[in-house]
Amino acid sequence: MQPDRDREAAFEALLQGRDPGDAFGPLTSFAEDVRTATGGAVPEPSPALAVLLRGAPGTGGGAARPAPTAGRLAGASVRVKVALAAAVAATGVATAGATGRLPEPVADAVRPIVELVTPFEVPARSDPVRRRHSGDRAHRAETADDEGGPAIAGPSAPPPGQASTGPSSPTIPAVAAPGHAATPPATAAAEPAPDGDAEGAGAGSAAPEASSRPSGRPAAPGTAPGRASQPPATPESPPRGHHGSGQGHAPGGPAGQASGGPPGQAPGGPDARTSRPPDDPGPPDVAGGGKPPATEAPATPVDTAGSVPDSMSPADPTAARIATPPEAGPSGGGGRAGRSRLSGWDRTR
Amino acid sequence: MRHQPDGAEHDFDAVIGAARARESWALEHLYTALAPAVAGFFRLQRAAEPEDLTSEVFAGVLRNIPTFRGDESHFRSWVFTIAYRRLADERRAASRRPHVRPLDGVLEPVDAADVEAEVARLLATRRVRELCATLPPAQRDVLLLRLVGRMTVDEVAALMERSRGAIKALQRRGLATVTAVVDARGVPL
Numbered sequence: 001m002q003p004d005r006d007r008e009a010a011f012e013a014l015l016q017g018r019d020p021g022d023a024f025g026p027l028t029s030f031a032e033d034v035r036t037a038t039g040g041a042v043p044e045p046s047p048a049l050a051v052l053l054r055g056a057p058g059t060g061g062g063a064a065r066p067a068p069t070a071g072r073l074a075g076a077s078v079r080v081k082v083a084l085a086a087a088v089a090a091t092g093v094a095t096a097g098a099t100g101r102l103p104e105p106v107a108d109a110v111r112p113i114v115e116l117v118t119p120f121e122v123p124a125r126s127d128p129v130r131r132r133h134s135g136d137r138a139h140r141a142e143t144a145d146d147e148g149g150p151a152i153a154g155p156s157a158p159p160p161g162q163a164s165t166g167p168s169s170p171t172i173p174a175v176a177a178p179g180h181a182a183t184p185p186a187t188a189a190a191e192p193a194p195d196g197d198a199e200g201a202g203a204g205s206a207a208p209e210a211s212s213r214p215s216g217r218p219a220a221p222g223t224a225p226g227r228a229s230q231p232p233a234t235p236e237s238p239p240r241g242h243h244g245s246g247q248g249h250a251p252g253g254p255a256g257q258a259s260g261g262p263p264g265q266a267p268g269g270p271d272a273r274t275s276r277p278p279d280d281p282g283p284p285d286v287a288g289g290g291k292p293p294a295t296e297a298p299a300t301p302v303d304t305a306g307s308v309p310d311s312m313s314p315a316d317p318t319a320a321r322i323a324t325p326p327e328a329g330p331s332g333g334g335g336r337a338g339r340s341r342l343s344g345w346d347r348t349r
Numbered sequence: 350m351r352h353q354p355d356g357a358e359h360d361f362d363a364v365i366g367a368a369r370a371r372e373s374w375a376l377e378h379l380y381t382a383l384a385p386a387v388a389g390f391f392r393l394q395r396a397a398e399p400e401d402l403t404s405e406v407f408a409g410v411l412r413n414i415p416t417f418r419g420d421e422s423h424f425r426s427w428v429f430t431i432a433y434r435r436l437a438d439e440r441r442a443a444s445r446r447p448h449v450r451p452l453d454g455v456l457e458p459v460d461a462a463d464v465e466a467e468v469a470r471l472l473a474t475r476r477v478r479e480l481c482a483t484l485p486p487a488q489r490d491v492l493l494l495r496l497v498g499r500m501t502v503d504e505v506a507a508l509m510e511r512s513r514g515a516i517k518a519l520q521r522r523g524l525a526t527v528t529a530v531v532d533a534r535g536v537p538l
């Protein structure tokens with residue numbers, strides 16, 4: 001029996017080409033067989049290897065071949081990489097904004113850009129709430145004649161001159177008015193408000209809160225009361241009608257549907273602006289939202305009665321849809337939504 | 350290493366320098382010198398396509414040859430390092446594919462210029478394969494890398510990612526097994 005050390009020494013001798021001796025015949029035989037088996041003819045090179053053997057630069061696959069995409073990206077200049085990163089980031093933000101996953105402040109900042117460069121709208125965070133309230137048909141009926149001033153008169157409200165462009169559509173005032181007339185229950189719900197500042201009419205979403213309050217103050221205290229009671233659009237009744245119809249077309253606009261829902265859920269009846277006579281310019285401080293409701297209230301019945309044409313019926317779905325008031329949700333996000341929807345409605349027309 | 354493309358002898362440094370410059374004669378020389386050993390290594394390891402694997406190995410070698418630094422023994426070890434890793438890739442790929450039974454009866458390419466030598470090679474290949482079949486894979490790898498690749502224990506340890514002592518133990522046990530099997534079978538004449 002050969003010790004392992006001797007066998008290893010014989011193996012090292014074989015590797016170095018020396019004869020380890022007759023005592024290690026099996027090892028010598030094995031090493032000879034290996035050398036014989038690994039000798040012989042040169043194998044035929046593959047076509048790719050044949051090209052390389054002719055001295056051409058490497059073109060075939062191999063260890064040095066980089067991944068296509070990673071190689072291209074790694075080889076790009078810093079400028080290209082920065083541009084690519086910016087594009088990816090912008091796409092991500094736009095997508096998140098379009099799907100409503102951005103925080104409200106960020107969404108507000110991104111919304112104009114997204115809506116400018118893309119066909120999408122960035123939904124406001126308050127939309128779901130608004131839509132939930134907008135399901136109340138009584139509220140819609142009540143606000144059918146409301147032109148949606150709150151949405152327009154909010155932070156993004158157009159100047160009065162712009163609002164007056166509405167009358168260019170002759171049919172709008174007539175359409176907007178009937179809805180209001182056709183909704184006695186909702187009106188009744190709003191009437192309890194002594195000041196008539198049921199801004200919920202203007203902002204359909206604010207309805208529940210508004211109707212529950214006797215004074216008709218803006219529904220959510222911190223949610224753009226100025227918008228709800230905003231007068232800038234009020235002075236021009238025809239324009240209001242125009243806006244009302246346009247914003248009533250908005251999906252979230254609840255008030256356009258003329259139907260008698262439960263009074264308790266009927267939002268606060270006609271907006272102060274809508275209830276104000278057409279020639280009533282309204283209080284000047286409306287934009288700030290600090291206007292006391294009492295100053296706006298009295299005009300409600302007058303406006304309603306005067307603007308209702310006989311041809312319109314509350315059951316008319318078209319009228320109800322067109323007369324849907326603008327969104328002016330408590331959260332204040334309705335103004336933007338109402339505006340964008342208005343523009344969308346204008347486009348469709 | 351000697352080569353006479355134009356009747357003159359060249360040492361390894363001259364060949365490898367010319368190969369870095371993509372001189373075709375140097376590239377062919379390197380391939381001719383080592384391709385039979387690489388193909389034989391794959392054949393003894395029962396690779397499915399020894400010639401194709403050899404071509405792949407040398408394609409990588411020729412592409413990366415500008416990065417090589419070392420002498421002739423290092424170059425041989427480097428080539429067999431690539432070959433061993435390529436073999437490992439082939440084994441991994443084969444493990445994911447349906448098992449294909451090797452065609453032992455298929456005739457291997459024979460050099461008609463020297464039939465006797467080719468027959469001796471085929472017989473030797475068969476004996477070594479049968480002997481290696483009795484060895485665990487790690488012991489077989491160590492012995493073949495040392496004998497065919499002429500790699501040192503340290504180089505094999507680095508390639509197989511094991512310690513020097515582990516490689517020496519594998520080699521010791523492999524040699525004991527080979528000796529026992531050949532003793533039992535008898536040394537071929």
